[in-house]
Amino acid sequence: MKCGSYQLIKKSSECKGRLGKVYTTRGVVETPIFMPVGTQGTVKGVPTEWLQFSGAQIILGNSYHLYLRPGTEIIKKAGGIQKFTSWNRPMLTDSGGFQIFSLSDIRKISEEGAEFSSHIDGSKHFFSPEKSMQVQKDIGADIIMCFDECAPYPSDYAYAKNSMELSLRWAKRCKTEFYKDNAHETQALFGIIQGSVYNDLRAKSTQEMLNIDFVGYAIGGLSVGEPKAYMHTVLENTLSLIPENKARYLMGVGMPEDLWEGVERGVDMFDCVIPTRNGRNGQVFTSLGKINIRNAEYREDFSPLDPECKCPTCTKYTKAYLNHLVRAQETLYLTLLSLHNIHFMVNLMTKIRKSLENDMFLKAKKEFFEKYYSKNKRRG
């Protein structure tokens, strides 16, 4: 099977949710899937073997960050990103497009590309679609992404239109550059649909991306601050236009509730920094809702974070101990909480896949939310 190709296994009878497989050079990924983010060649705080134990099938890397440090030469010498990091399962790299959004203060955008002033030392670096492709080829992930502009929210219609059209022109250049050599035999290039919250722009972007023709399609520019309802509408309208034999990847999403909502609307792939970032900030996802382990109420709580969780954190440590580690700023908590949150997300996806398999998605979703929000209801 060609790298990046999608095989539809089963469609839900209740919703747009679907069970499938994405084939890559380094293995098959069962979808829907949650991909932990490992920007700089590491899912922050979590060792590879624990990541694998958690059931993670594929993780992300970031072109911009890896290009700046350690640099593509070193990654090439190491034999590619998987060898360099010891993560031997599939990997996906983002193009640097998100940094146009997140580093908006230190970059300049033009037709040709984007110039960044390195957040590390201020030095200037130019990222074009061609450059991003070269960097991502050198890094060597299984799936790579088009260089796009992730537009901010809110963007007015004119800005969103120009930005979406720029991303289209860049996508064409990405594809041309990508197919210049043999990289496409081992790597897959995904296109990214833009258009902010404007449905006609999203439709136009989708149609044009399909015309360019990619192995898979991502929906970008969401979860940048827009109301949830907008995200859902964009998903519904956009996904209905994409042929069902293509993987659909919702970039940068999300929270547990977003995974359910996304899958229900036909999303196959998700990635998000939230499990690791929140872990580092003391916030923990559990089957009974979101908690902040730093809070006083856990000082003498000798139960595990999540009674249903089988991760190393939950099988060995209590809330009281984790609360202590956070308060004492003992770095072990970074690892333990990140690991738990990753485990939670990955296993939530396993649950979701199972529910699709049994065609009981809606029931499983309802049960999940009843529990997940039960704590707040009791309080209310």
Place this chain on the structure above:
RNA sequence: GGGGGUGUGGCAGAGUGGUCUAAUGCACCAGACUGUAAAUCUGGCGGGCUUGCCCUUCGGUGGUUCAAAUCCAUCCGCCCCCA
């Protein structure tokens, strides 16, 4: 016994007549985080409510003053030096 210093909110520590419920840091109490410039950031942190104001606070007491954490007297506590 003599000399000098010092006492400020949970802790450390600014402030030395009005702009002081009193800087700042820590601690504490919460909240946020969605293709990672984040082990970060934001808010709160004497009491009351009608949320603007009122009451109570800078070791104790008494005083000076229109006005005191700030000046004076005295008491108490602590620290240092000399004997």
